[in-house]
Amino acid sequence: MKFGLYPGCSLEASSREYLESLRAIAPKLGLEFEEVKNWNCCGASSAHAIDHLFSVALPATILAQAEQQQLKDLVVPCAACYSRLAIAKIELTENAKVRNELQAKYHLSYTGTTNILTILDVLERVITPEVSKQLPKRFTKNVVCYYGCLLVRPQRITNVQRVEDPQQMEEIVKTIGAHPLPWGMKTECCGASFSITRTELVGKLCGRVLDDAVCRGAEAIIVACPMCHSNLDMRRSVIEHVTGKKYTIPVLFITQVIGFALGLTPAQLGMTRHFVSTESIVSTSV
Amino acid sequence: MLQDQKYRSTLSGTLYSKLGIHVERCYQCGKCSAGCPAASAMDLKPSIILRMLQVENERYDREVLQSYTIWLCLSCHTCSTRCPMEIDIPRVMDVLRSESLRQNLIHPRAKDIVAFHVSFLNTIKRFGRLWEVGMIVEYKIRTRHFFQDVLLAPVLFLKGKLTVVPHKCVSIKQLFTWKKQESSL
Amino acid sequence: MARIGVFVCHCGENIAATVDCEKVAKACAQLPGVAYSIDYKYMCSDPGQNLIREAIKEKNLTGVVVAACSPRMHEPTFRRACAEAGLNPYLCEMANIREHCSWVHPKSEETTLKAIDIVKTIIAKVRKNQPLYPIKVPVTKTALVIGGGIAGIQAALDIANAGHRVILVEKEPSIGGHMAQLSETFPTLDCSQCILTPRMVEVAQHPSITLYTYAEVESLTGFIGNFVARIRKKAKSIDEKLCTGCGECVNACPIKKIPSEFNMGLGTRPAIYIPFPQAVPNKPVIDRSRCTYFRTGKCRFCESKCPTKAIRFDQNDEVINVQVGAVVVATGFTVLESTFFPEYGYGQYKDVVTGLQFERILSASGPTLGEVRRPSDGAIPKKVVFITCAGSRDPAKGIEYCSKICCMYTAKHAMLYKHKVHDGQAYVFYMDIRATGKGYDEFVRRAIEEDHVKYIRGRVSRVYERNGKIVVCGADTLLGAEPVEIEADMVVLATAGVANPGAEELAQALHISYDRHRFFTEAHPKLRPVETNTAGIFLAGACQSPKDIPESVGQASATASKVVALFSRDELTREPIVAVVNRCAPPLYSTCVGCFMCQTACPYSAIEREELRTRDGTLVKTVARVNPGLCQGCGTCVAFCRSKSIDLQGYSNEQMYAEVVELFAE
Structure with missing residues (x-):
């Protein structure tokens, strides 16, 4: 199956293990990616905080390029990029004023032929029961799936079925042998882009997430968002400082746990790049 | 409702005429403030911001633009997902931030x-x-x-x-x- | 040649201030067919009416036009005056020069000219008016009451006590409805069952009431005074004459784990069951969808234990047709289940219950025998959070309206909880407290002041489970919307009152209208609150909108009085404003071509098929006929008729054209 790919900035730097693991599992799952050429930043949480039209213009440039490359399905692994692109798509297809303004100001044209998919939309298609039967290994851990905000909200953008208790990630990890646990922080915010400016707040919000995960007996937190990952992983010392507790629970990208089940090595999946040791997972999954 | 020029010049007038966001819809149930992950750090809770916009006077409009809250909004959409009146609060915050920047009223x-x-x-x-x-x-x-x-x-x-x-x-x-x-x- | 009298009213200053009434009268006097024209200060006064009566006699009038207010106000007055003077009342019409002219225009020449135009059109119509005669319809003095909750019970008793026969149909195995499920009632805290069961027994024993439980109305045909209802009596699988209600069969049934509807899923029942101890009738039914015998062909334990051999596995549903003169719809409502609320856990937390479930927990006949114990582990909850407006006043969830009863029953719940668990803490999250009945606000204040229920003004954003506690995330909007987090043992959602699942189908079967929330619609929200738009069908209770017990009972009695008034006459007199399909001499018989477009268009099912036959009985053609008992005179069929064969009496096409032509004629 061939998909367009928009990696986004984080996946090339602070969350490069996400992209590395995605690229590593792709051939085994029959996935092929064509990257959007010359892509630019989607504007993330900063552009819309300052100017709306601009926040649409940045992703619109990406969408226009994707359309030029005739990419029918564009997968956007970063939840924040996904949200910005999906919002831009809706604005461009449903808001004539914005569309005309962008056309007039920047000669951006986008007709809406490119579908925008999350990583979960793609994985759910390729990890079929047949694939699941042929896996060399099974990832038999108790896990909690953490969606955060932008994979599920706003609902009119994501069209998620159960917005307060989504099941998409759970269904995927079940097929590779994991036991997803019900928990209470699935769609709570991690603090997102306040990682740098309001680290304490991030520590507090992430503390609640880790607390609940550990409390339920989870051995790993599965994520599909680079911001959620870096806040729960890279900011672990801040979280521990804020809550006054120690947490050893590792945070894994969904592509990494699938990689395990596919028999890839920790190095291939970028496990060494984590701040929190993934030893508990690596040692027992091999 | 929008015939009054004074109305148009207020923030809620702008929100309505430009974006169709009707802050009058807010009936102050407080569900947004109750679910907001950043509420504890905010100086004005989201529902209070909505209330101040409803009053439509210069003083409150200015206080809203000078608030710390608008910069603490994480755009996590928890509020709008649960808002019984379907008010797009994150979008309201976006507009307030732009306006605060434009008028140079950023909270210290x-x-x-x-x-x-x-x-x-x-x-x-x-x-x-x-x-x-x-x-x-x-x-x-x-x-x-x-x-x-x-x-x-x-x-x-x-x-x-x-x-x-x-x-x-x-x-x-x-x-x-x-x-x-x-x-x- | 017509001899029409025109009577122009000043309505004091109401008309005369902007319209020159004298000029209107003079202008009308010049019109063809007008034999007399005069203006007067108050035409509706006795002297005014006398003017009309005398003119009819003296001038030999063949028609009357009163130029005054809206016909909604005084048409009956002037038509009666005409009838008293010997003129067919339907030859009298009103020209509205007040609401349509004097009130909405300034004093000017044009205003007077407009008034003249209005009167001219009505004169043109009256020239074409024909005498009409009221329609007489016989009345079957039996009422059908659908729904055996408190509203249906009250309506049935009131009608029966007035000396009329009543057929009461209830779809559950017992009457009683939601009121039978309640613990105690606000604002007096008297036991719900204690005050309800005497009424239930009275229904069962009343000689004029025929009770069909486990039965449903499938269709309704006919018209006011003359309905025919088709009732399906579902097979109870027992012989009610033989059954003594001993309960041996219930004990014998090996299937015990069926969630009890009466206990809102908190308790269980067997496949053969009596819903609750005070059920009326107190005889079991077999739930065939759950019964082992009906599913596998084996078991029959109940049959072997029955001392009177009353079990009837071979019983069939019985469909009966009954003739009734009036119908009372009292089918009640239901409440949203907790699965409806994403932010409150989609119903996945056992200790998050609905208000109706909490009633069962409080009730002495409930699954915990009246002790407050939470469903998950049976522990006594020490901290209970009550959340009002769960679904109500929530346009995002599709329910804009206030469910009306929740504020009061939540106060009651919190109060009863505190009475039963003295060291417990009760919190109520609310948006507004709507306690507008007699003694209601005092009741809420009592909960707050005497029972120390903590009321927090704010809506709860989220509820989730953590370590066996239910975490409630709310805010206190009276303290700057500061977030409030409560670790509760149990949460009670005052979920919105909504229409019953089958409401739409029933409304369609009965030909009554319903609103977008599927509540049945009254004919007028203020002045005709218990009537439907279909004559002879009335509403009682919460099927029209959520209501508390006093209101349901009040409405049921109001409905009963409407039914009794209807039954007080042997014949009904109806306005002759009905559609008529023309009939003419052979060989044509009627211009109707028998396409029956009118039949599909008619909202009241008033169009029938009539076979026209020659004297020797050979069929000439099948044409439409309007049943005057059903027709409401809306005119839809007239507009639909391709061959222009239908006309509305009193508003015929000819009359309408005459009005329009007059308006444009110079």
């Missing part, structure tokens, strides 16, 4: 958050993509928070998460036409 404690956004956007203006090292350096200069996260840098570098040289340049400078003075909604 929020200056560093604004600095972050500006550093972020400047970096992508220069390089087309985010170059974290460049952005952090600019942010530190703007805020003088020189020592924040200093210890993280070498670890990030060792883990291959910091790139010393920016990515190949993609020019998107033409998109940077927005100015503080003419914020579009």
Whole structure:
């Protein structure tokens, strides 16, 4: 199956293990990616905080390029990029004023032929029961799936079925042998882009997430968002400082746990790049 | 309802006429404030912001634009997902931020958050993509928070998460036409 | 040649201030067919009416036009005056020069000219008016009451006590409805069952009431005074004459784990069951969808234990047709289940219950025998959070309206909880407290002041489970919307009152209208609150909108009085404003071509098929006929008729054209 790919900035730097693991599992799952050429930043949480039209213009440039490359399905692994692109798509297809303004100001044209998919939309298609039967290994851990905000909200953008208790990630990890646990922080915010400016707040919000995960007996937190990952992983010392507790629970990208089940090595999946040791997972999954 | 010129000049008038967001719909149930992950740190809880916008006078409009809250909104959409009156509060916050910037009413404690956004956007203006090292350096200069996260840098570098040289340049400078003075909604 | 009298009213200053009434009268006097024209200060006064009566006699008038207010106000007055003077009342019409002219225009020449135009059109119509005669319809003095909750019970008793026969149909195995499920009632805290069961027994024993439980109305045909209802009596699988209600069969049934509807899923029942101890009738039914015998062909334990051999596995549903003169719809409502609320856990937390479930927990006949114990582990909850407006006043969830009863029953719940668990803490999250009945606000104040229920003004954003506690995330909007987090043992959602699942189908079967929330619609929200738009069908209770017990009972009695008034006459007199399909001499018989477009268009099912036959009985053609008992005179069929064969009496096409032509004629 061939998909367009928009990696986004984080996946090339602070969350490069996400992209590395995605690229590593792709051939085994029959996935092929064509990257959007010359892509630019989607504007993330900063552009819309300052100017709306601009926040649409940045992703619109990406969408226009994707359309030029005739990419029918564009997968956007970063939840924040996904949200910005999906919002831009809706604005461009449903808001004539914005569309005309962008056309007039920047000669951006986008007709809406490119579908925008999350990583979960793609994985759910390729990890079929047949694939699941042929896996060399099974990832038999108790896990909690953490969606955060932008994979599920706003609902009119994501069209998620159960917005307060989504099941998409759970269904995927079940097929590779994991036991997803019900928990209470699935769609709570991690603090997102306040990682740098309001680290304490991030520590507090992430503390609640880790607390609940550990409390339920989870051995790993599965994520599909680079911001959620870096806040729960890279900011672990801040979280521990804020809550006054120690947490050893590792945070894994969904592509990494699938990689395990596919028999890839920790190095291939970028496990060494984590701040929190993934030893508990690596040692027992091999 | 919108015939009155005075109405149009208020923030709620602007929200209604430009975006169709009707703050009058808010009946002050407080569900947004109850679920907001950042509420505890906010000076005015989201429902109070909505209430002040409903009053429609200069004093409250100004207080709203000067509030710390608008910069603390994480755009997590928890409020709007649960809002019984379907008010797009994150979008309201976006507009309030633009307006606060335009009128230069930024809350003193929020200056560093604004600095972050500006550093972020400047970096992508220069390089087309985010170059974290460049952005952090600019942010530190703007805020003088020189020592924040200093210890993280070498670890990030060792883990291959910091790139010393920016990515190949993609020019998107033409998109940077927005100015503080003419914020579009 | 017509001899029409025109009577122009000044209505004091109401008309005369802007319209020159004298000039209107003079202008009308010049019109063809007008034999007399005069203006007067108050035409509706006795002297005014006398003017009309005398003119009819003296001038030999063949038609009357009163130029005054809206016909909604005084048409009956003037038509009666005409009838008293010997003129067919339908030859009298009103020209509205007040609401349509004097009130909405300034004093001017044009205003007077407009008034003249209005009167001219009505004169043109009256020239074409024909005498009409009221329609007489016989009345079957039996009422059908659908729904055996408190509203249906009250309506049935009131009608029966007035001396009329009543057929009461209830779809559950017992009457009693939601009121039978309640613990105690606000604002007096008297036991719900204690005050209800005497009424239930009275229904069962009343000689004029025929009770069909486990039965449903499938269709309704006919018209006011003359309905025919088709009732399906579902097979109870027992012989009610033989059954003594001893309960041996219930004890014998091996299937015990069926969630009890009466206990809102908190308790269980067997496949053969009596819903609750005070059920009326107190005889079991077999739930065939759960019964082992009906599913596998084996078991029959109940049959072997029955001392009177009353079990009837071979019983069939019985469909009966009954003739009734009036119908009372009292089918009640239901409440949203907790699964409806994403932010409150989609119903996945056992200790998050609905208000109706909490009633069962409080009730002495409930699954915990009246002790407050939470469903998950049976522990006594020490901290209970009550959340009002769960679904109500929530346009995002599709329910804009206030469910009306929740404020009061939540206060009652919190109060009863505190009475039963003295060291417990009760919190109520609310948006507004709507306690507008007699003694209601005092009741809420009592909960707050005497029972120390903590009321917090704010809506709860989220509820989730953590370590066996239910975490409630709310805000206190009276303290700057500061977030409030409560670790509760149990949460009670005052979920919105909504229409019953089958409401739409029933409304369609009965030909009554319903609103977008599927509540049945009254004919007028203020002045005809218990009537439907279909004559002879009335509403009682919460099927029209959520209501508390006093209101349901009050409405049921109001409905009963409407039914009794209807039954007080042997014949009904109806306005002759009905559609008529023309009939003419052979060989045509009627211009109707028998396409029956009118039949599909008619909202009241008033169009029938009539076979026209020659004297020797050979069929000439099948044409439409309007049943005057059903027709409401809306005119839809007239507009639909391709061959222009239908006309509305009193508003015929000819009359309408005459009015329009007059308006444009110079």
